[in-house]
Amino acid sequence: xxxxxxxxxxxxxxxxxxxxxxxxxxxxxxxxxxxxxxxxxxxxxxxxxxxxxxxxxxxxxxxxxxxxxxxxxxxxxxxxxxxxxxxxxxxxxxxxxxxxxxxxxxxxxxxxxxxxxxxxxxxxxxxxxxxxxxxxxxxxxxxxxxxxxxxxxxxxxxxxxxxxxxxxxxxxxxxxxxxxxxxxxxxxxxxxxxxxx
Amino acid sequence: xxxxxxxxxxxxxxxxxxxxxxxxxxxxxxxxxxxxxxxxxxxxxxxxxxxxxxxxxxxxxxxxxxxxxxxxxxxxxxxxxxxxxxxxxxxxxxxxxxxxxxxxxxxxxxxxxxxxxxxxxxxxxxxxxxxxxxxxxxxxxxxxxxxxxxxxxxxxxxxxxxxxxxxxxxxxxxxxxxxxxxxxxxxxxxxxxxxxx
DNA sequence: TAAATTTGCTAACGAACGTTAGGTTGTGTA
DNA sequence: TACACAACCTAACGTTCGTTAGCAAATTTA
Numbered sequence: 001x002x003x004x005x006x007x008x009x010x011x012x013x014x015x016x017x018x019x020x021x022x023x024x025x026x027x028x029x030x031x032x033x034x035x036x037x038x039x040x041x042x043x044x045x046x047x048x049x050x051x052x053x054x055x056x057x058x059x060x061x062x063x064x065x066x067x068x069x070x071x072x073x074x075x076x077x078x079x080x081x082x083x084x085x086x087x088x089x090x091x092x093x094x095x096x097x098x099x100x101x102x103x104x105x106x107x108x109x110x111x112x113x114x115x116x117x118x119x120x121x122x123x124x125x126x127x128x129x130x131x132x133x134x135x136x137x138x139x140x141x142x143x144x145x146x147x148x149x150x151x152x153x154x155x156x157x158x159x160x161x162x163x164x165x166x167x168x169x170x171x172x173x174x175x176x177x178x179x180x181x182x183x184x185x186x187x188x189x190x191x192x193x194x195x196x197x
Numbered sequence: 198x199x200x201x202x203x204x205x206x207x208x209x210x211x212x213x214x215x216x217x218x219x220x221x222x223x224x225x226x227x228x229x230x231x232x233x234x235x236x237x238x239x240x241x242x243x244x245x246x247x248x249x250x251x252x253x254x255x256x257x258x259x260x261x262x263x264x265x266x267x268x269x270x271x272x273x274x275x276x277x278x279x280x281x282x283x284x285x286x287x288x289x290x291x292x293x294x295x296x297x298x299x300x301x302x303x304x305x306x307x308x309x310x311x312x313x314x315x316x317x318x319x320x321x322x323x324x325x326x327x328x329x330x331x332x333x334x335x336x337x338x339x340x341x342x343x344x345x346x347x348x349x350x351x352x353x354x355x356x357x358x359x360x361x362x363x364x365x366x367x368x369x370x371x372x373x374x375x376x377x378x379x380x381x382x383x384x385x386x387x388x389x390x391x392x393x394x
Numbered sequence: 395t396a397a398a399t400t401t402g403c404t405a406a407c408g409a410a411c412g413t414t415a416g417g418t419t420g421t422g423t424a
Numbered sequence: 425t426a427c428a429c430a431a432c433c434t435a436a437c438g439t440t441c442g443t444t445a446g447c448a449a450a451t452t453t454a
Contacts (some may be wrong), residue, residue, distance in 0.1 A: 167360030194391035
């Protein structure tokens with residue numbers, strides 16, 4: 001059914017639609033992207049999209065929850081090895097950065113467009129996000145207990161760390177001078193040891 | 198014309214509209230907020246709003262550029278005194294946090310909704326933002342030259358610092374346990390000296 | 395008291411929106 | 425060769441959108 005001789009991954013039509021939609025959602029936002037915009041980017045009519053998806057929100061839902069899965073999977077892998085909190089935090093940061101840089105468009109949707117999900121998806125999503133942040137809080141808490149870290153409030157620390165990381169998708173380009181690994185290392189260095197010489 | 202016995206600032210009708218709109222823009226986004234939503238929040242009809250403003254975009258424009266002014270004014274005041282880069286960065290961070298916490302709703306609009314401005318406002322806004330970031334880059338550059346800071350890339354450092362700060366508007370509440378000053382101090386401490394004990 | 399201004403209303407406009415119904419075409423499978 | 429199905433079409437639906445026109449009432453100013 002699918003025959004290709006290029007190196008590119010073979011996408012089903014539905015995946016193509018999702019990918020194109022994700023790019024538009026990042027550039028213009030979910031609400032400001034019309035189905036006619038999406039159709040135009042795909043080179044077809046708006047009505048034709050409904051042969052492949054049920055609704056506009058279905059696209060948003062799939063992108064948001066797929067990315068949530070990716071962040072959790074990466075974090076699971078990062079936390080699979082034991083070690084001091086400092087190292088675990090470095091690994092968690094590196095995992096987060098890897099997912100962010102691997103797909104900046106889906107990341108942007110994941111970070112900013114989820115709020116247009118209707119209930120109960122909206123609540124489900126927020127619950128997942130909180131679970132994810134809790135994993136980071138747990139690392140920070142352990143680091144404080146073991147005397148590795150010195151922060152006034154672990155929730156505050158986690159929000160600051162994640163917000164420092166979550167800006168990457170706005171400027172990262174694969175052809176840039178820093179690789180995702182280098183970005184993660186620099187961020188870990190800044191967040192753990194600070195700017196100070 | 199305006200007589201009031203309360204402590205609240207007296208707002209013109211236009212300012213009331215802007216304030217209400219700003220709250221909605223933060224909660225639902227500019228595009229997802231209709232003029233009828235705004236009218237409903239004000240207790241009037243949508244058409245009545247046009248006695249006070251020219252268009253929906255005028256509101257967005259005013260909020261975005263007013264906040265830009267506030268950020269620049271605060272940074273001007275913070276940089277009016279000389280000193281080592283470390284201290285100047287601390288002051289600049291404190292100024293930025295003050296503006297963010299003083300008006301979290303307008304800050305959210307400033308940070309996220311500006312992209313819905315049409316040309317040439319869109320370009321003007323981006324130019325202002327870049328000018329603002331350049332002021333921070335200058336501080337970092339000096340800090341590196343004087344040996345106060347040790348970072349691989351000043352642009353990278355500034356983006357990381359600002360993105361760490363710009364998340365505040367999502368969780369800050371005036372009745373919370375940290376004052377804006379304490380938040381600024383904790384953030385300066387984290388960014389300058391890191392998490393490490 | 396008269397004039398000007400502010401603030402709001404109802405009714406309606408044309409455009410854009412997400413989506414559905416029903417039909418056509420081409421392609422891989424039985 | 426017949427059939428199923430994926431992919432896309434045209435046409436249209438009911439709704440919502442930002443905005444305008446024209447008017448009425450209240451309030452402030454002269």
